Every structure is written in structure tokens, then in C-alpha cells.
Amino acid sequence: xxxxxxxxxxxxxxxxxxxxxxxxxxxxxxxxxxxxxxxxxxxxxxxxxxxxxxxxxxxxxxxxxxxxxxxxxxxxxxxxxxxxxxxxxxxxxxxxxxxxxxxxxxxxxxxx
Amino acid sequence: xxxxxxxxxxxxxxxxxxxxxxxxxxxxxxxxxxxxxxxxxxxxxxxxxxxxxxxxxxxxxxxxxxxxxxxxxxxxxxxxxxxxxxxxxxxxxxxxxxxxxxxxxxxxxxxxxx
Numbered sequence: 001x002x003x004x005x006x007x008x009x010x011x012x013x014x015x016x017x018x019x020x021x022x023x024x025x026x027x028x029x030x031x032x033x034x035x036x037x038x039x040x041x042x043x044x045x046x047x048x049x050x051x052x053x054x055x056x057x058x059x060x061x062x063x064x065x066x067x068x069x070x071x072x073x074x075x076x077x078x079x080x081x082x083x084x085x086x087x088x089x090x091x092x093x094x095x096x097x098x099x100x101x102x103x104x105x106x107x108x109x110x111x112x
Numbered sequence: 113x114x115x116x117x118x119x120x121x122x123x124x125x126x127x128x129x130x131x132x133x134x135x136x137x138x139x140x141x142x143x144x145x146x147x148x149x150x151x152x153x154x155x156x157x158x159x160x161x162x163x164x165x166x167x168x169x170x171x172x173x174x175x176x177x178x179x180x181x182x183x184x185x186x187x188x189x190x191x192x193x194x195x196x197x198x199x200x201x202x203x204x205x206x207x208x209x210x211x212x213x214x215x216x217x218x219x220x221x222x223x224x225x226x
Contacts, residue, residue, distance in 0.1 A: 031212050033214065033215075040219065040220075041217075041219050041220075042116070042203050042205070042217025042218055042219055042220055043155070043203075043215075043217050044217070045214035045215070045216075048212055048214065050212060088155065090215075092212070098142075098143040098145075098160065098162065098207055098209065098213070098215075099157065099160060099167075099168060100145075100157070100215060101157070102147075102154060102155040102156075102157075103154070104154040105154055105155070
């Protein structure tokens with residue numbers, strides 16, 4: 001069974017601080033996605049990474065895919081209260097099936 | 113374009129009753145997924161369809177759960193009989209073919225079994 005371990009589970013920081021969320025697996029991903037979920041809504045895709053070592057930036061968010069495609073990280077610079085939410089990583093272990101395995105999620109609270 | 117539409121948004125019922133959750137995927141999407149989200153277990157995949165055909169139902173908890181997709185624009189998830197431990201938020205998502213495509217989620221059905 002493929003599992004994704006996400007850490008930390010909870011994070012409460014002050015506005016302006018930096019943070020990193022990690023997503024790890026013992027299996028190789030064919031691709032990995034990061035989603036953000038707000039209360040009362042479904043998850044919304046932030047980014048997809050496919051190539052080992054790939055780095056993608058989305059404003060203050062930086063996503064990195066490990067060289068071996070077994071891990072990924074999300075780094076937020078100068079966090080804002082609007083970044084508050086649940087961050088989920090989701091891995092595809094078999095290409096072309098559409099099936100994703102989700103991590104447990106990281107609940108981020110950014111206090112003004 | 114309309115997103116994934118789920119109904120109802122909230123459902124409260126007594127244990128033993130049949131519960132039917134509904135989903136309309138985004139037009140043109142080949143895949144449809146049903147997930148369950150709880151604090152303890154996170155987001156779990158229950159079943160998914162490709163071109164209306166169930167592909168993987170290994171996440172369905174037990175025989176009380178069943179899902180159908182009679183056509184490309186409609187799917188149901190039924191629980192019969194319902195139990196308190198089924199209380200959760202149930203999400204439907206759809207995507208185009210290929211694992212690199214984003215899954216588009218509905219806003220979920222919050223189910224409470226008393």
C-alpha cells in the first residue's frame with residue numbers, strides 16, 4: 001500500500017514568518033500535486049510536479065520535487081493570514097490511471 | 113464553466129436510514145472520484161470511475177456502500193443502512209484523462225448520522 005506522510009500536521013505562525021511543509025513516501029511518484037482546502041470547500045489544485053528535482057514557484061509559494069521523486073516540499077515565504085488553510089499533497093504512483101493518494105494534510109494558521 | 117456539483121450540501125439522518133449522495137462532474141471529464149474526509153483519517157479515496165465504468169472500489173468500506181455512474185453526467189453514492197461512524201464529509205471530484213491533470217472537487221456533502 002502506498003502511503004504519503006505529511007509533516008507537520010499542524011502549524012500556527014505569525015504573519016511574516018516562513019514555513020516548510022514536507023511530503024514523503026517510500027515509493028516513487030509518477031507525479032505529485034499540492035492542493036489547498038478552505039473550510040466548507042473542496043481542495044483546489046496549486047501545482048503539479050512531474051520531473052525529479054523540479055522547482056515551481058507560485059508567488060510566495062515554492063514547490064520542490066525530490067531528485068528520486070519520493071518526496072516533495074512546499075515553502076511559503078512571508079506568510080499572510082490569507083494563506084491559512086489545509087494543505088494536501090497527493091501522489092500518483094501509477095501513471096495514466098488518474099488515481100491519487102492523499103497525505104493527511106497540514107493545517108496552517110497564520111495569525112495577524 | 114460550472115464546477116463539480118454535489119447535493120445535498122448537508123444531510124442529517126438517523127442510523128439505519130438509506131443515504132444517497134449525488135454528483136454532477138464537469139462536462140468532458142473522463143474520471144470521477146468519490147472521497148470521504150474525516151479528521152482522523154484525512155481524505156480517503158472510496159471509488160473511482162473511468163468513462164462511467166468503476167475501476168477501483170478497494171476503498172469502499174463495506175457492502176453497505178455502493179456507487180453508480182449511469183451516464184457521463186451523473187453519479188450516486190449510497191449508504192444502506194447508515195451508521196454513526198459513516199459521519200464525514202463526502203467529496204466528488206472529476207478530471208480529464210491522465211494522472212497529471214488536476215482533480216476538480218465539489219464543495220462536499222457533510223453527512224451526520226445520529
